[in-house]
Amino acid sequence: MVDARRSGGTGESVARRRLERLEARLRHLAGRLHEAHRTPHLGNYLDPTDEFVFIVLSRKTAERAYVPAFTSLKQVGSWQRVLDLGERRIESLIYGCGLEGKKATAIVGGLRAIVERFGATDFSRASDLADNELFAFLAGLPEVGPKSARCVMLYSFGRLTFPVDAHVGRVLARLGCMEQIGMNLAPMGHKERQRALEHTIPPDLRHGLHVNLVAHGRAICKATTPACDACILESGCAYARAARLQRRKSGGSR
Numbered sequence: 001m002v003d004a005r006r007s008g009g010t011g012e013s014v015a016r017r018r019l020e021r022l023e024a025r026l027r028h029l030a031g032r033l034h035e036a037h038r039t040p041h042l043g044n045y046l047d048p049t050d051e052f053v054f055i056v057l058s059r060k061t062a063e064r065a066y067v068p069a070f071t072s073l074k075q076v077g078s079w080q081r082v083l084d085l086g087e088r089r090i091e092s093l094i095y096g097c098g099l100e101g102k103k104a105t106a107i108v109g110g111l112r113a114i115v116e117r118f119g120a121t122d123f124s125r126a127s128d129l130a131d132n133e134l135f136a137f138l139a140g141l142p143e144v145g146p147k148s149a150r151c152v153m154l155y156s157f158g159r160l161t162f163p164v165d166a167h168v169g170r171v172l173a174r175l176g177c178m179e180q181i182g183m184n185l186a187p188m189g190h191k192e193r194q195r196a197l198e199h200t201i202p203p204d205l206r207h208g209l210h211v212n213l214v215a216h217g218r219a220i221c222k223a224t225t226p227a228c229d230a231c232i233l234e235s236g237c238a239y240a241r242a243a244r245l246q247r248r249k250s251g252g253s254r
Contacts, residue, residue: 018181023202025177029233030205033212036232040215048123048156049079049114055151056106056143061098069097073107079121083111106142113141123156131159147194154210160203162210167217169193174221176238 043063045051053073057066072093076082082090091104111121117137118125126134134157138149150163172178173185173193178200185193201209220227228240 015181022177022181022200025180026201026205026209029175029177030209030212032232033216034208037212037215037219039208039211042211042214044151044155046156048126048152049111049121050074051152051156052110052114052123052138052141052144053079053082053107055148056103056110057094057097059099059103059143065097069094079111080115083108083115083121103143109142110144127157131161134159135161147190154207160206162198162201162206164190164194164197165214166190166223167221168210168213169197170223171213171217171221172197174226174237174239175233177236179238 043054045054054066054070057069073082073090076085076093085093087101087104087108090107091100094100094103097103114121114123126137129137131153134153135146135149138144138152139146141149144152147163147165150161153159153161154163169185169188169190173188176186178185178196181200183196183200185196188196216231216233220231226239228234228237228243231237231240234240
């Protein structure tokens, strides 16, 4: 069930009904998005050390640049061998992905932290940590912020987190579905949206809904040119309704 604070008396029953309606809508939304996108593989890695390095390389870099850089490091043979190479050699291997010096330093620092904590670069040993301990360790690694830490937890450790990236936050804000519990995502910043949504999404929906919202944000609900006419969620979207109303007022179609 969706988590939220409830007031006493009549207010409690009203709040409960609102939460139940929200959960029903979220389940409907998750189903529609799965029909449209089929919960695709987004390129994340099951191996947590792979995922950490991949995240570092992808910072402020186009996919066409960081994927070859990741492949170059994987060809070394193991993450321990990569660590043994040192920053200068790593920097040369990832040349072309941008910010090579900073990323090489982050990779070495992160791999050393993993070895110091778990005795090897096999980061899967962290699977015994509680969620809060795992999050704290991940978020403390170089170039891994709270959102990326939640992504590693979700994809590589199977933890039921709900990372709110730009796509997830944008789509949910435009839909306006959270407003029925008094949560307006539109004016919120990224960190506020993460805090607001993290425990609002039912645990069993978090993985699939996150993946399909990212896919939808990339393909349809783009930041500057959303394809509302091609969107399966258009009929129930607050943003699309407002856009239609504006077109009518200005004499446009639909």
